[in-house]
Amino acid sequence: MSKITVLGAGAWGTAFGQVLADAGNDVTMWAIEPDIVEDIRDRRRNEARLPVVEQLPANMTATGDRAEAVADAQIIIVAIAAQFARVALAEFKGLIPADAIVVSLMKGIERGTNKxxxxxxxxxxxxxxxxxxxVSGPNLSKEIAQRHPAATVVACESIDxxxxxxxxxxxxxxxxxxTTDVIGLEMCGSLKNVVALAVGMARGAGYGENTAAMIETRGLxxxxxxxxxxxxxxxxxxxLAGVGDLIATCGSPLSRNYTFGANLGKGLSVQEATEASNGVAEGVPTTDAVVALGKELGVPTPLAYAMSRVLSEGISCSEMLTQLFGRDITEE
Ligand SMILES: NC(=O)C1=CN([C@@H]2O[C@H](COP(=O)(O)OP(=O)(O)OC[C@H]3O[C@@H](n4cnc5c(N)ncnc54)[C@H](O)[C@@H]3O)[C@@H](O)[C@H]2O)C=CC1
Ligand SMILES: O=C(CO)COP(=O)(O)O
Structure with missing residues (x-):
C-alpha cells in the first residue's frame, strides 16, 4: 500500500484515483478548482467531472495545497489536460519527493513544441x-468509474x-x-484521438461501418x-494501447474525441463543438502537433493533415475524406 497523489481531478484523474483506492492505496487528489476539492474531500463526490460515481472510496481525499498534496507521496499521477501540463507542473518543481515515480495518464502532444x-x-x-x-489503454473513464472490467498498459524504461x-x-x-516502450505508448494514446475525431465526424455525417473501418485502419x-x-x-x-484504444475510442459516444468529431459531422462549427464538449478533446490541439511532428520526422500524415483542415478551414466531411485518400493508386 502506498500514498499516491493524483494531480488533476477531471473525469479520468478521478476514475483512476478510485481504481488506486480500490487497490488499497491512500489516494490524495489535487485539483486547481476549489469547489472540486471541497466536493471530493467533504462529500466524497465529483459532481462536476464524474457524476456517475455516487460515493468515492473512503481512502480517497483531496487538497488544493500543492506541497501538502505531494508530501511523502511514493507515486504521483498526472491527469491534467495535456496542453496545460507544462504550466501546471512547473508549480510542483522542487516539491516532488526525490524517490517518487511520476506517472502520466495524459494523451496528447504539446502544440508548439511537438513534444x-x-x-x-x-x-x-x-x-x-x-x-x-x-499509463495508456482502452480506458473510457465512465466505464471504469462503474468498475466495468478493463485493462491498460504501464510503460517505464525501468521494468521494475x-x-x-x-x-x-x-x-x-x-x-x-x-512494457518498456514509453514512446510507443505515448504515440498510441495521443494519435488515436486524431483518428477518433475523423471517425466521429464520418459517423456524425451519416456514414457507416465501411467508412469507419477505412479511417481506423489507415489511421492505425x-x-x-x-x-x-x-x-x-x-x-x-x-x-491494448494501440488497436485496443483505437477500437474503444473510435466506437464509443463516451469518448470526447469521437463526440467532438460527430458534432462536426452533424454540422456544428469547431467553436460550437468545443462548447458542447464535456471535458477536454485532446485530439483537437494534438492534430496540428501531429502534422508538425510528421514533417519533422519525414513521415506523411494524411489523416492528421485532413483533420487539421477541418479544424482550421472548416472543410466538410466528404472534403476531408477526399483530401485523405486522393485519387492516386497506392499500395496499402
Ligand atoms: N476521460 C477518459 O476517459 C480518459 C482520459 N485520458 C487522458 O487523461 C487526461 C485528463 O483527462 P480527463 O481527466 O478525462 O479530462 P477533464 O477534461 O475531465 O479534466 C482535465 C483536467 O485538467 C485540469 N487542468 C486544466 N488546466 C489546468 C491547469 N492550468 N492547471 C491545473 N489543472 C489543469 C482540469 O482542472 C481537469 O482536472 C487527458 O489527457 C485525456 O486524454 C486518458 C484515458 C481516459
Ligand atoms: O482515451 C480515452 C479512452 O481510452 C478517452 O477518450 P476521450 O478523451 O476521447 O474521451
Whole structure:
C-alpha cells in the first residue's frame, strides 16, 4: 500500500484515483478548482467531472495545497489536460519527493513544441527516465468509474518501476500489463484521438461501418509509421494501447474525441463543438502537433493533415475524406 497523489481531478484523474483506492492505496487528489476539492474531500463526490460515481472510496481525499498534496507521496499521477501540463507542473518543481515515480495518464502532444507528455513531464520536473511512467489503454473513464472490467498498459524504461505502478493499480476489475516502450505508448494514446475525431465526424455525417473501418485502419497505419519513426516498438501498436484504444475510442459516444468529431459531422462549427464538449478533446490541439511532428520526422500524415483542415478551414466531411485518400493508386 502506498500514498499516491493524483494531480488533476477531471473525469479520468478521478476514475483512476478510485481504481488506486480500490487497490488499497491512500489516494490524495489535487485539483486547481476549489469547489472540486471541497466536493471530493467533504462529500466524497465529483459532481462536476464524474457524476456517475455516487460515493468515492473512503481512502480517497483531496487538497488544493500543492506541497501538502505531494508530501511523502511514493507515486504521483498526472491527469491534467495535456496542453496545460507544462504550466501546471512547473508549480510542483522542487516539491516532488526525490524517490517518487511520476506517472502520466495524459494523451496528447504539446502544440508548439511537438513534444510527447513523457518529454514535457520529465523536462518540467527534471526527472530521470526510470522515474517516469505512462499509463495508456482502452480506458473510457465512465466505464471504469462503474468498475466495468478493463485493462491498460504501464510503460517505464525501468521494468521494475512499471511493475510497481501496475501492482498499485491492479484490482479485481482492472488489469495492467507492463512494457518498456514509453514512446510507443505515448504515440498510441495521443494519435488515436486524431483518428477518433475523423471517425466521429464520418459517423456524425451519416456514414457507416465501411467508412469507419477505412479511417481506423489507415489511421492505425499512420500512427504506427509516425511512432516507429519516433523510436517506438511496432508491436505496441498491435496491443491494448494501440488497436485496443483505437477500437474503444473510435466506437464509443463516451469518448470526447469521437463526440467532438460527430458534432462536426452533424454540422456544428469547431467553436460550437468545443462548447458542447464535456471535458477536454485532446485530439483537437494534438492534430496540428501531429502534422508538425510528421514533417519533422519525414513521415506523411494524411489523416492528421485532413483533420487539421477541418479544424482550421472548416472543410466538410466528404472534403476531408477526399483530401485523405486522393485519387492516386497506392499500395496499402
Ligand atoms: N476521460 C477518459 O476517459 C480518459 C482520459 N485520458 C487522458 O487523461 C487526461 C485528463 O483527462 P480527463 O481527466 O478525462 O479530462 P477533464 O477534461 O475531465 O479534466 C482535465 C483536467 O485538467 C485540469 N487542468 C486544466 N488546466 C489546468 C491547469 N492550468 N492547471 C491545473 N489543472 C489543469 C482540469 O482542472 C481537469 O482536472 C487527458 O489527457 C485525456 O486524454 C486518458 C484515458 C481516459
Ligand atoms: O482515451 C480515452 C479512452 O481510452 C478517452 O477518450 P476521450 O478523451 O476521447 O474521451
Amino acid at each position: 510527447r507528455m513523457d518529454e514535457v513531464v520529465r523536462e518540467t520536473l527534471d526527472l530521470p527516465a526510470d522515474r517516469f511512467a505512462a 518501476n512499471a511493475r510497481k505502478i501496475a501492482e498499485a493499480c491492479t484490482t479485481d476489475y482492472f488489469k495492467a500489463f507492463v 497505419a499512420e500512427l504506427t509509421a509516425l511512432g516507429q519513426a519516433a523510436g517506438a516498438d511496432p508491436k505496441t501498436f498491435a496491443g
